[in-house]
Amino acid sequence: MKIGILGSGQLARMITIAAQPLNIATLSISSDPQDRGNGVTPHFIGSFHNEADREAFCTQVDLLTYETENIPLEIVEACRHNKLIKPSSDILRIAQDRLFEKEEFQNLAIPTTEFYPVSSLEEFAQALIKTGYPAILKTRRFGYDGKGQFIVRQPSEMAQAFESLKNSELILEAFVAFDKEVSLIAVRNSTETRFYRLVENIHQSGILRYSKITSDKADLQNQAERYAEHILKKYDYQGVLTIEFFVKENQLIANEMAPRVHNSGHWTFEGSYTSQFENHIRAILDLPLGSCEASHPYVAMFNFIGTLPEKAQLLKLENVSFHDYAKIPKTDRKLGHITLVENDKKQFEMKCLFLEKFIGFNKIY
Numbered sequence: 551m552k553i554g555i556l557g558s559g560q561l562a563r564m565i566t567i568a569a570q571p572l573n574i575a576t577l578s579i580s581s582d583p584q585d586r587g588n589g590v591t592p593h594f595i596g597s598f599h600n601e602a603d604r605e606a607f608c609t610q611v612d613l614l615t616y617e618t619e620n621i622p623l624e625i626v627e628a629c630r631h632n633k634l635i636k637p638s639s640d641i642l643r644i645a646q647d648r649l650f651e652k653e654e655f656q657n658l659a660i661p662t663t664e665f666y667p668v669s670s671l672e673e674f675a676q677a678l679i680k681t682g683y684p685a686i687l688k689t690r691r692f693g694y695d696g697k698g699q700f701i702v703r704q705p706s707e708m709a710q711a712f713e714s715l716k717n718s719e720l721i722l723e724a725f726v727a728f729d730k731e732v733s734l735i736a737v738r739n740s741t742e743t744r745f746y747r748l749v750e751n752i753h754q755s756g757i758l759r760y761s762k763i764t765s766d767k768a769d770l771q772n773q774a775e776r777y778a779e780h781i782l783k784k785y786d787y788q789g790v791l792t793i794e795f796f797v798k799e800n801q802l803i804a805n806e807m808a809p810r811v812h813n814s815g816h817w818t819f820e821g822s823y824t825s826q827f828e829n830h831i832r833a834i835l836d837l838p839l840g841s842c843e844a845s846h847p848y849v850a851m852f853n854f855i856g857t858l859p860e861k862a863q864l865l866k867l868e869n870v871s872f873h874d875y876a877k878i879p880k881t882d883r884k885l886g887h888i889t890l891v892e893n894d895k896k897q898f899e900m901k902c903l904f905l906e907k908f909i910g911f912n913k914i915y
């Protein structure tokens with residue numbers, strides 16, 4: 551069994567690592583023979599923009615999945631003619647466009663941020679009257695890690711915001727003064743659905759810095775699971791689905807979804823009985839799903855962004871696992887992460903404080 555992965559970053563890397571004990575191979579596609587890729591996933595050399603390469607790639611694999619929603623839909627559709635793709639391209643079409651995504655949340659009665667499509671300066675001005683300030687202007691497609699976004703704090707910033715993003719289709723969102731951000735990772739095969747614990751996510755400049763599993767009251771977990779089920783059922787979904795929410799006054803407001811494994815689920819590698827990566831593989835192959843229970847009461851994951859620390863510095867901490875994505879360092883690039891698992895609350899809190907400082911997190915957005 552060989553799974554073709556569209557994309558070859560750290561998510562493909564972790565899918566590949568999780569596939570090995572099951573004796574399932576993976577293959578990604580890259581046009582650069584020198585591509586170091588992620589250091590783990592084997593590469594087919596070719597471009598998925600080229601029909602012959604794409605077909606040759608598809609003949610070498612049994613099934614396709616993807617590690618990013620930022621793949622042009624026409625490429626994914628073209629692959630679909632050659633091989634089954636999971637999760638399906640129907641959900642990908644929705645998830646890769648913030649406007650479709652928010653409309654779909656509304657259709658499914660999932661609360662979401664107030665939003666307006668923006669295609670001209672006039673429309674932008676009208677939308678700002680409705681949202682008030684601050685508001686966030688975002689590109690509808692191909693944004694990630696806070697890229698393609700502009701926070702408009704006052705009317706004088708309107709022209710600059712529009713000028714900087716006007717070459718893309720846009721959406722204006724009201725700014726949510728949230729209490730915190732959480733995400734839910736759900737997994738479904740053709741018959742069964744399971745959920746991981748909600749995690750609290752701490753971002754800075756739009757990039758995820760760290761995640762901690764929450765001991766949130768059952769009502770938030772239940773709300774999140776109910777909303778996820780609406781999506782999973784509608785799309786007859788197979789694979790991992792991530793939904794990111796704002797929490798305000800104990801209510802969830804959906805921000806976005808990703809039809810794939812997600813950074814806020816990296817903790818599951820060491821902090822759960824079955825990782826999101828293994829469960830994604832099980833789900834797309836329609837195998838029985840594994841337990842999503844956390845292995846410890848306290849689990850956190852910290853991202854390394856822009857620079858990777860000396861491994862020895864952190865490995866001397868007990869109960870820490872280190873992942874180095876084998877990437878070339880670059881500003882704002884996710885290069886690796888560590889997972890911390892603890893039974894003891896005090897130990898956990900102490901180490902989290904140390905690790906927050908260590909990754910250079912400061913609490914100003």
Ligand code: AMP
Binds near residue numbers: 695723724726728
């Ligand atoms: P996104 O790419 O939409 O996930 O945005 C990245 C981060 O920016 C989020 O995780 C939030 O911290 C912040 N953000 C995005 N949209 C909003 C919003 N409408 N209100 C407040 N904060 C937001």
